[in-house]
Amino acid sequence: MAVEAISVPVIDLSNFPAERDKLVWASTELGCFRVVNHGIPPAMLAEMKAVVRALFEIPAEVKQRNADIIAGSGYMAPSLQNPLYEAFGLYDAASSADVRAFCNLLEASSYHKEIFSLYFTKLHVLIVDIASKVAESLGLVGYSFDDWPCQARINRYNFTEETIGSSGVQIHTDSGFLTILQEDGSVGGLEMMDSSGNFQAVDAVPGTFIVNLGDVAKIWSNGRLHNVKHRVQCKVAHPRISIALFMLAPKDGKVEPQAKFIDSEHPCLYQTIIYNEYRKLRLSSSERATGALHLLAVNQTATKA
Ligand SMILES: O=C(O)CCC(=O)C(=O)O
Numbered sequence: 001m002a003v004e005a006i007s008v009p010v011i012d013l014s015n016f017p018a019e020r021d022k023l024v025w026a027s028t029e030l031g032c033f034r035v036v037n038h039g040i041p042p043a044m045l046a047e048m049k050a051v052v053r054a055l056f057e058i059p060a061e062v063k064q065r066n067a068d069i070i071a072g073s074g075y076m077a078p079s080l081q082n083p084l085y086e087a088f089g090l091y092d093a094a095s096s097a098d099v100r101a102f103c104n105l106l107e108a109s110s111y112h113k114e115i116f117s118l119y120f121t122k123l124h125v126l127i128v129d130i131a132s133k134v135a136e137s138l139g140l141v142g143y144s145f146d147d148w149p150c151q152a153r154i155n156r157y158n159f160t161e162e163t164i165g166s167s168g169v170q171i172h173t174d175s176g177f178l179t180i181l182q183e184d185g186s187v188g189g190l191e192m193m194d195s196s197g198n199f200q201a202v203d204a205v206p207g208t209f210i211v212n213l214g215d216v217a218k219i220w221s222n223g224r225l226h227n228v229k230h231r232v233q234c235k236v237a238h239p240r241i242s243i244a245l246f247m248l249a250p251k252d253g254k255v256e257p258q259a260k261f262i263d264s265e266h267p268c269l270y271q272t273i274i275y276n277e278y279r280k281l282r283l284s285s286s287e288r289a290t291g292a293l294h295l296l297a298v299n300q301t302a303t304k305a
């Protein structure tokens, strides 16, 4: 099936509240948007990307030191399921101590450490701002995302001539609330599923970030925010780098529909779950590809009885 290029809605972060309706539409119908005027200088994006490229060159045994802190949060070597994909994970990138520990384990130079710290400090401010704007646009004003843990994932796709047309990362939803992605400006491949169930290619636009919403957003908003399915395909014979920051779930781990989004016309759709349990649920079954939200669905007949 041919995959068309989608023009992802562009949200100008310096133009609020004027952009509010567009943000509501993008986050409830598509589950993804592009942000501009985000305050991260182009030089910092480029420096971070260069540091990330270098990080993948360290010896395999050093990479393995990046162990899981929570299920699936550490280094992922190429696997049978995703043979072209390799990633480092950093839990919690919102904590400067965790960023330092990650760099120390991987024997990063002091320059690399400095870039990592600066980048994630800035990205954390940005992710909190975007999450707050999403909440406010749905009418929930004053909700704080300040202390939500955020995981970073640094991805490399070993794309070559022979792999064109194959999968870089399988279809999935993100498990957390919201993801900010720095795409590879020169190598595309990200595809989002639209409302008709077709994949649409997302162009890589240098200097911007792609934001997508995950399963926690769907539960938290009682079904309003859309957890978009996406994947990465190999389109060109060139290694691809991407840098993701995932805002996961509240600090106490309790993920539940907010009272603001529950009323007689919108009954509670999801059971409360602890985020780490939900992550294990996704990893322990085949649910990663399709999401595991249906396992949390409230039985409406039972609720009404
Ligand atoms: O590399 C990308 O563009 C997307 C990566 C992704 O979907 C993820 O890390 O969850």
Ligand SMILES: [Fe+2]
Residues within 6 Å of the ligand: 172, 173, 174, 230
């Ligand atoms: Fe993803």
